[in-house]
Amino acid sequence: MYVLIGGAGMMGLRLAQALLEMGHTVAVVDTDPIACQYAREKVGVMAFEGSAVSTTVLDEAGIRKADAVAATLSSDAMNLALVTLSKRYGVPMIVVRMSERDFLEPYRIAGASHVISTLDIAITTMVNALEYPEVESMMHFEQGQVEVLKLPVPSDCYIAGRTIAEIAQDPKFPTGSLIIGYQCHVCADLVIPNGNTRLDAGSTILVVTKPGLVRQMIDYMGICSSHRPTLEVSH
Structure with a gap:
């Protein structure tokens, strides 16, 4: 499976590493040249420098052949734009990290397959650890x-x-x-x-x-x- 990840921050890079270890083909897109260099040299995945919501960059990164897109950008607004573009490109699976719950419905309307609230997961995990x-x-x-x-x-x-x-x-x-x-x-x-x-x-x-x-x-x-x-x- 070819997975394109928008954002080469901590989550994006760790996701890329995990997917690579599972045998998938992975590429990341980020505006930070240092993050892209790290992705190539340390993680071992393809990296494309530029905006993850630029159609030019996405075309270069091969979004038209992507089996899945993971939106892990730090901004919900940017992630929403990436989800929308991915849907227009016909990507069959679109997973997005959500920071603010106000974006849940917009993500669904835009066509996200899975919306992951990292804050909710962290809170639930901590509550469970304290309660049980x-x-x-x-x-x-x-x-x-x-x-x-x-x-x-x-x-x-x-x-x-x-x-x-x-x-x-x-x-x-x-x-x-x-x-x-x-x-x-x-x-x-x-x-x-x-x-x-x-x-x-x-x-x-x-x-x-x-x-x-x-x-x-x-x-x-x-x-x-x-x-x-x-x-x-x-x-």
Whole structure:
């Protein structure tokens, strides 16, 4: 996939690096010659110096053949212009970083496929860390109607040594919740468990549940914040 990134700031460059490592062809567009040089020499992607909302520069960068455009410019107004131009060029996937929520509807009207609010993500992550320190990570789906939790299974955890079937039949297990992933240790692959899967101490599980059942799930498992590892958050 050929991905064109508007903006070679911290987010744009890290996105470029991640996409490159996944095997995609990546190019960035930025007015800063130093940022473009860094992108070429340090990240290893193509870089085009100039405005990301200039049709001349976008044509040079190959927007007509782009499979996706990521708008990561610092200004919502500039990002909106890039989204609009990308749509006019017929780019099938347009992802944009949003700073101000007032731009959500304009982005959608302009044709953005995905609008990512970096501020909302940061706030939600910090709130979750403060409210549920026992949870290694948490993801929201369907506008927060469903939560996916990554939880440790320490040796003194209530479910350690029990099978999925035994846990599912336990009347104290939060109704409507499911254990959908199991990792026996940190270096092992994540697998989809079945009823016979036994949850060993030191393992990790993925649980799907409702927002109102998160605390109940943590209490059911009997884990506390002291079991929560210190994690480095990717920026």
